Amino acid sequence: MIQLPDGFREKMKGLLEEEYDSFMESYHKERVQGLRINPLKISRENFMEICPFQLKKIPWAEEGYYYPADERPGKHPYHEAGLYYIQEPSAMAVVELLDPRPGERILDLCAAPGGKTTHIAGRLKGNGFLLSNEIHPARARILSQNVERLGIGNCVVSNEDSQSLSRRFPSFFDRIVVDAPCSGEGMFRKDETARQEWTPGHVTVCAARQEEILSNAAVMLKPGGTMVYSTCTFSPEENEQVIEAFLFSHPDFSIKDEGKRPGLSPGRPEWSRTGLGDLKKTFRIWPDRSEGEGHFLAVLKKSGEHMSEKKKTMPEYTRDKTVLTELAGFLKDFLVDPAPLMSRKEFILFGDQLYLLPPEMIDFKGMKIIRPGLHIGTVKKNRFEPSHGFALSLKKEEVKCWIDLPPDGEEIVRYLKGETLPQDAAFSRDNKKGWILVNTGGYSIGFSKLAGGILKNHYPKGLRWM
Template identity: 45%
Template sequence: MTELRQTLPADFLDKMSALLGPEAFRAFLESYRHVPKKGLRANTLKAGRDEMVQHIPFKTQPIPWCDTGVYIDAEERPGKQLAYNAGLYYVQEPSAMIPAAALAPRPGERVLDMCAAPGGKTTQLACALENQGLLVANEVVKTRAKVLASNVERMGITNAAITNVRPDQLIDIFGPASFDKILVDAPCSGEGMFRKDPAVAAAWRLENVAQCARRQKKMLETVDILLKPGGALVYSTCTFAPEEDEQIVEYLVQSGKYEAQPITLPGLPDHGRPEWTAHGCEAVKQAVRVMPHRVEGEGHFIAKLKKTAEAPSEVFSKRSRPKKKKRSLWRRASKKDLKDFTAFSETVGLKWHGSDLIIAGDVLIALPEGLYPDQLDRGKWVRPGLEIGTFKKGRFEPAHTFAMALKADQIASVYDFKDEDEAYAYLKGEPIVNAGAHKGWTLMCWLGYPLGWGKASGGTIKNHFPKGLRILKK
């Protein structure tokens, strides 16, 4: 074990030894010798788990706590597959699938993923919502928010709005008691990721734990305003630190506003430890601990709580009451505005109707249910809804994001690739030749799953797969 002690922080090892006791600590330390498994989670907006497995060349094993997830071996490269580019699955650490499964939103609900990047939990929540209701995914770091948007778009999610604001600014946009369910996968000291990412271990400091706990409590003050009475909160971390785990749940329960709820997902033998709280809080037994020497997954802590308090009085910051009303960047699309989009739809035989179409500049966007143009002026938006396309001079050009949200039976103009080589050629940005009698905008599909757009003329389909997403080789 000497080499392990040289790679893991001494303060961390001392703390875990004291918490776990000699026997469990030895097993815990031994788990760091094991190579972590990768996980894939089926995007049920496009395909179920069995259908996904048929389209990947990997040996798979079901993940107990996620009925749409499978383990694959660590050496596999799932991001190189056509099924990945078609959005049939999300590559996700297996135990990271627990929080969204525990929250279990239902279609039509209003759900907030407060710390959403890179998008694993957001896309999992979207599958549970079945593209119905409103899913707000917030990420405070701009570069990470862009990665989040890319994953949301690849998965064909239509009911997601992506914000790039501080958590408290969400109150300005949506107001108090505006969400049925909230997921807070809180920024933490990251102890559960040491095996997967040695750089996290190298950056860890004991004093960071207390700093993280303070930030987590501050974030939960905002959650308390945003969550409806009777609503559900799932709080999760990827750390072992009781200060950020059990003691945060104790803080919420002792506020008198929350009741801990059981998490009954299979394959999770370990629960919160009352002896690791400040006052022996028995409610933490309802929470789940994921220990890498006990399950095939990295370290996580997940708690589910029901809000029992009444709705707070209306709380808005000064930012929500501007002295002068600025001209909005967003407006609802009129019938006249949609003339070129209507012409495009008729030409390609499109069977799709957005419920609330808005225009930002020359871009056409479909807003999710329950999101309104006046809210868009109150914050920074990476993606307020589904981008449909752009109005050019006298024509309409469809967006790649729109292609990924469509199904092949929603449009008449479809090209199915002859084989995998032709599909990979498309992903490289190459034109498709000898494409037959196709004309104009065409949805490019692999086995019926959209990959993007092409524009056909004279037997050749010009490639419109986004340059930033193109691959270099198969």
């Protein structure tokens, strides 16, 4: 059994009473592992046909599955192709309760490393706008990498605090996720650092920060919108008590009744301070009752009806004719139908990097932006070089030149290690040179460039297998 902080043990014994022994038994069990299929790349049905792992359905997650502890899906080419995202099973419940719809504007406020963001993006199906924010710069970069790997084009990744964002986006979003930074008690079974850092004082600090973040998020939600608050901790101070404090100071919000959900237990209203609000409508995931780590979730509804919006200041899109001409030339040579992409106007330059912004993104001057949209490529002197992120957003049916390397073969391993390949590996429509979309099992994974009978490797150096 893992070593738990003494103060945590005492606290949970006082809270759970006769349920304490059952709760403690969960720490004798191995934690479960989960992955979530990425519908932007592949359907559940098609994935199950090609899946190389043994999977079992997660009851509360439409795209979620458990996999055995001895499997290593993070070391498979399908992972690099973005066919799935490895995620703790309990965390998948958050977006299920958020229920995002195509065409909506969504904010994932505390987003790293990207589980909720990539889940939301799959539900939007490329239609709508997703702002994914993370206050810590290093974690924001990891978030951006996961957005890229899963081929997401309608997401902006920012590195701001919640108050700064609230000034930029008042009453802007249809739905918001606040997966708040917490004391991490629910992750003690898998996270030694969380166990070492836990103190009662840390819980108090977290609760105050959570209330602040939640209040700032409320400013950004449209009237009639939905917000999901979640933590991976057991502490009532960070869960039921944060929610009732929020409801007291925000009378335009109420807890939305989601009814019973498989695997999810009702919240604990007896752990409130005042009894304000129906806390039985909140949810908890207990490791001794479900196959998942500890989690708390509450769905909040903002009253009122959607009002007509004020005109937003839009970004300054690039009008550089040389850049657009180079891009058009590449797209015409490479894509089967370049018209849909070339009809867009939301291209911007970050230095020599060309991005395509989601149309709903407002002017972001002064904001800390990590990824302003879909990275299309690099503009170099007299040529255009497509990006890895652009490759991952494409399907082989959309391009003129592609290769498909078997996911269990030697060639895909060589590609992921950065090695060159012979031309006879390619389906290239008799091209003697040019860009080739590399696929594995039929799904895009990166670019190569054909020249002199050799496929030069353009898989990013920082991602290459050792």
